[in-house]
Amino acid sequence: xxxxxxKDIERALLVCGFEPVKNNNGSHQLYVDKSTGFAxxxxxxxxxxxxxxxxxxxxxxxxxxxxxxNINICNDRYKLSDDVKNxxxxxxxxxxxxxxxxxxxxxxxxxxxxxxxxxxQFVKVFFSKCKPKNIANELSM
Numbered sequence: 001x002x003x004x005x006x007k008d009i010e011r012a013l014l015v016c017g018f019e020p021v022k023n024n025n026g027s028h029q030l031y032v033d034k035s036t037g038f039a040x041x042x043x044x045x046x047x048x049x050x051x052x053x054x055x056x057x058x059x060x061x062x063x064x065x066x067x068x069x070n071i072n073i074c075n076d077r078y079k080l081s082d083d084v085k086n087x088x089x090x091x092x093x094x095x096x097x098x099x100x101x102x103x104x105x106x107x108x109x110x111x112x113x114x115x116x117x118x119x120x121q122f123v124k125v126f127f128s129k130c131k132p133k134n135i136a137n138e139l140s141m
Contacts, residue, residue, distance in 0.1 A: 002083040004055035006048045012059060012088070013040060015078045016066040033065050036126070056087055060104040063091040067102065068123060 010029075018031035018040060028041040040061050043050055050058075066073040074085050074092075094101040099119045100108075107113065113122055 002052055002055075002087065004050045004052060004083060005081065006042065006044055006050055008081040008084045009042060009050055009055050009058055011078065012062045012073060012080055012084055013042065015073050015080075016062045016071055017069060018062070018065070035069070036065055038065060057104065057106075059084065059087050060091060063088055063095075064102055064104060067092075067095065 010031075013031045016033065017035060018033045018038075021030040021032055021039075027044060029044050030039055030041050032039045038061060040058055042058060043054060062073065065071075074080065074088055080088075091101065099116050103111075103113055103119055103122060107122075111118075111122060113119055
C-alpha cells in the first residue's frame with residue numbers, strides 16, 4: 001500500500017495549476033484551479049500522511065486537469081515521490097485504454113456522464129478555454 005504525504009500531493013496539485021486559497025486554519029487546505037474552476041480540499045493533519053484512497057482521489061483530479069492542460073505531471077523536474085508518480089502513470093494507462101477514466105467518478109456521477117461521448121462533450125464544453133493539445137487527438141476519435 002502506498003504511503004502518501006501531504007507535501008507530495010500538494011506538489012502534484014501545484015504542478016497542475018491549482019493554487020492554495022487562504023487557509024481557514026482547519027484540518028484541510030483548499031486548492032483551486034482558476035482556469036477550470038475546480039476546487040480540491042487537501043486534508044492537512046499533524047502526522048502529514050494522507051489516507052491512500054483520499055490521496056488517489058485527489059490525484060485523479062490532478063491527472064485530469066494536467067492532461068487537459070497538456071502538463072507532463074510526471075516530469076522529473078517536479079520531484080514527485082515515486083508513489084505519486086506510479087499512481088499517476090497507472091491513471092494515464094487507464095485513460096489510454098478508455099477515456100471514461102479521464103473523468104473522476106464523483107464528476108461522472110454528478111454530471112450523469114456514462115458514455116465516452118459524454119466524456120468528450122464534457123471536456124469540450126467545460127475545458128474549452130484550456131485548448132488542450134493531447135486530449136484534442138483523443139476527442140477526434
